[in-house]
Amino acid sequence: MAQDTLTAARQLLGKKVTATVEGEVTSGYITEVEAYLGFEDKAAHAYQGRRTKKNEMMYRDYGGIYIYTMHGHHCMNFITRDAASPEGVLIRGLEPAEGFEIMQKRRGRTDHLTDGPGKLTKSMGIRRDLHNGLRLNEGAITLSEGKKPEVIKESKRIGIDNKEEAVDYLYRFTVAGNPHVSKDRVKPAFNNGWQ
DNA sequence: ACGAAGATCTTCT
DNA sequence: GAAGATCTTCGTT
DSSP states (O other): OOOOHHHHHHHHTTOEEEEEETTEEEEEEEEEEEEEOGGGOTTSTTGGGOOOTTTGGGGSOTTBEEEEEETTEEEEEEEOSBTTBOOEEEEEEEEEEEOHHHHHHHHTSSSOSSSSHHHHHHHHTOOHHHHTTOBTTSSSEEEEOOOOBSOEEEEOOSSOTTSGGGGGOOOEEEETTOSOSSSOOOOOOGGGGBO
16 A cells, blocks of 8 residues: 555554564554655655665655664654655654553653653664564564554654755654654543544 | 764763 | 763765
8 A cells, every 4th residue: 555655644643553572462552653755855864866875765665664873863764755756754753552561670760751752762762773674564563553643743854954845744644643753742621532 | 093973861950 | 851871774975
C-alpha cells in the first residue's frame, strides 16, 4: 500500500510499534510524526536527490527503516516510496504500551520516556548499527494496528530553522490532546485523544 | 587530516 | 528561553 507520504504520515498515527532488542520487548502507539519529501523539500536529507552513505536507506522501497544519528542520538524513519522518490516519515513521539520498566532502565529516568525522536529510540533500544536498513515486520521492529486518533493536528516541523521556506510546511502531525509529543506542552484530552 | 553542521536532549536561570 | 553536551558524517584541504 505504497502511497503519498503525507497520507502515510497521517495513517501512521495510532499504529503500534513493537521493538524486540536483546530479548526485551517494548512497544508504543505513535503520537507524533513528520513527513520529509526528498527532492523538493529543503529540510529533507535527500533534498534534490542528495545521496550519501548516510541516507542511502531513503532510496529503498516502502517499508524500509532508516535510522540516522546526530548529536549522539538515534532517530527512526519509515520509508514510504522507492528509489525514484526518496521520502519518509520521522517517528517523533510514542505513547508507551509495553515494557515500561525496560524503558525506564534504558533511559535512566521515570518520565518523558518516548516524547521525542531521540528519546523513543533510546527507550526501545533502537540503534543505527543494529537496525538501519531492516524492513518493518521482517526483523526486530514491527508495525501493527493500534488506536485511532480522534483529531489529527497539523503543525510546522521542529528543529529545521535554517531551511528557508521549508520551515513553514505543515508536515508535522500529532494526535490532538495526547501529551506524549515533543516540544508542545499539551493538556491531556479525554482518553489522551484516542477514539 | 580537519572543521563544521545537524530532523536532539538536558539542565540551568 | 538559552546554552552546553556530544558524536557521526561529509566536504574540503
